[in-house]
Amino acid sequence: MTALMTILGIAIFALGLLFSIAWHELGHLSWAKLFKIRVPQYMVGFGPTIWSRKKGDTEYGIKAIPMGGYIRMIGMFPPGADGRITARSSSPWRSMIEDARAQSYEELLPGDETRLFYTRKPWQRVIVMFAGPFMNLILAFGLFLTLFMGFGISTSVPTVSTVSQCVLQAGDPAAKTGTCAPGATPSPAAQAGLKPGDTIVTFNGDPISSYDQLQDDIRKSAGQTVPIVVKRDGAQVTLTATPIRNKVYGLDSNGDPTTGTVEAGFLGITPTSALVPLGFGATMNQMGDMASTSIHSIAALPSKIPALWNSAFDGAPRTTDQPVGVVGVARVGGEVFAMKAPLIDKFALEINLLAGLNLSLFLLNMLPLLPLDGGHIAGALWESVRRRAARVFRRPDPGHFDVAKLMPVAYVVAGVFLCFTVLVMIADVVNPVKIG
Incomplete structure (x- = not known):
């Protein structure tokens, strides 16, 4: 049963990934057609075509390897010195193997x-180009x-999950198991009579x-000796603790625990976690925090390569801040469905994985580097700046900016991305991240 649920979780994530890819390429396709650019192909996946149908002047299809997708637009680059015009794929993977001009010249039809x-x-x-990432x-x-x-987010609520029977310090190995040594000092919570399931209503008069x-x-x-009012079995009970x-x-600025320790008041309870829905404003703040974290994570990717290499080839443990690829996220999706948890919680975690994946796809594609969408956006913006500057200074129109001249850089960038993707995939296979 566990294996079946794992396969189901992976399948659901794979379908979500394919939809995300198709949705991305639909953005390119829709605006290309709106601006009357000919699009010969719209494909989800790579490799051999397993299904396709031509409608109008576009072939729509699904390929065997669900690791990306592309649309093919003609005239992606201006004519070269030999007068040829190139059609270009929007896919970063296809762009590694396409010739910048020769192939596209062969696809031109009368009227193009x-x-x-x-x-x-x-x-x-x-x-x-922006429509896809958008x-x-x-x-x-x-x-x-x-x-x-x-669904809400997992939040600690003021309902008692467990009560420590003795005083345990942060970092003490016994604190992980809750084991009390003979003669250990009872915790204030145990002395006060707090029980699992108690919901704390007021503490020292504070609601x-x-x-x-x-x-x-x-x-x-x-x-301090303080009164604690708890809700127990539908009734309110007043207890006293010191x-x-x-x-x-x-705690950090967000109220999350850190690895450092401080001296502070200790009661001896652990809270219950529950899914708490957020309001619209809190949701916007949460998304803003996640976007900021994602941007910093992408900027820090180069610094993560040594640790990732050690995890892939030297057996070093995977840390929570290491990048995870599609294979690793799919495995996590499988583990999510294999967990002993309510089905609604499993779906919430799958949605979280797919939402994070789409946010990452947006941010990565906006990098101003060829062959990513952001590279083509940067080329168009630079052309606009050059032409406006020429008009202001009454100079001849410099014409179209030839993005094809940047193809050597594009091949280097694509090679780096490919190597990084392979490294992450190896780490995800031989030393995968596991959810707790």
């Missing part, structure tokens, strides 16, 4: 002279909105609405 990508105004080309951003936004407002608030009150109350000063984990 007015349907070339490079002949469109720079702002139109920017829209066509579709991923829209999908990520919709999925995160569904996740945070519909409690969140666990963060309760935790802050506990840490400030070392040495938190003691103890070594506990510090």
Whole structure:
């Protein structure tokens, strides 16, 4: 049964990935057709074609390897010195093997002279290339909105999950198991009579609405005898406790535990985690925080390569801040469905994975590097700047910016991405990330 659920989880993630790719390419396709650019192909996947159908002047199809997709637009680059015009794939993978001009010249048909990508105004080309990543951003936004407002996020609530029977310090190995040595000092929570399932209503007269608030009150109350009102079996019960000063984990600016320790008030309870839906404003803040974290993570990718190499080839443990590829995320998706958890929680985690994937696809594709979409956007913007500057200074029109001249850089970038992808894939296979 576990194996079946794992396969189901992987299959659901794979379908979500294919939809994300098709959705991305649909953005390019829709705007290309709107601006009357001829698009010979719209394909999801790579390798041999397993299904296709031609409608109008575009062939729509699915290929055997579900690791990407592309649309093929004609006239992606201006004519070269030999007068040839090139059609170009929007896919970063196909761009590694396509010749910048020769192949596209073969695809030109009579009447295509007015349907070339490079002949469109720079702002139109920017829209066509931006539309793909923007579709991923829209999908990520919709999925995160569904996740945070519909399902909620896992949040510690002021309901007691467990009560420590003795005083245990942060970092003490016994704290992980809750094992108390003979003669250990009873915890203030145990002495007060707190029980699992108790929901703390007030602490020292302060109405409690969140666990963060309760935790802050506990840490400030070392040495004080305080009344605690709890809701137990539908009735309110008043207890009395005296938190003691103890070594506990510090908190960061978001209220999350750190690896460092501080001296603060200690009661001896652990909270219950529950899915708490967020309001629209809190959802926007959460998405903003995730986008900021993703940007910093992408910027830090080069610094993660040594540790990733050690995990792939030297057996070093995978850390939580290491990059994970499509194979690794698919495995996590499989593990999610194999967990002993409510089905709704499993779907929430799958949505979280797909939303994060689409956000990453948007951010990566916006990098101003060929063969990524951001590289073509940068080329169109530079052409617009050059032409405007020429008009301002009354100089001859410099003409179209020949993005094809940047193809050597594009091949280097594509090679780096390919090597990095292979390294991540190896690490995901031989030393995969596992969910806790």
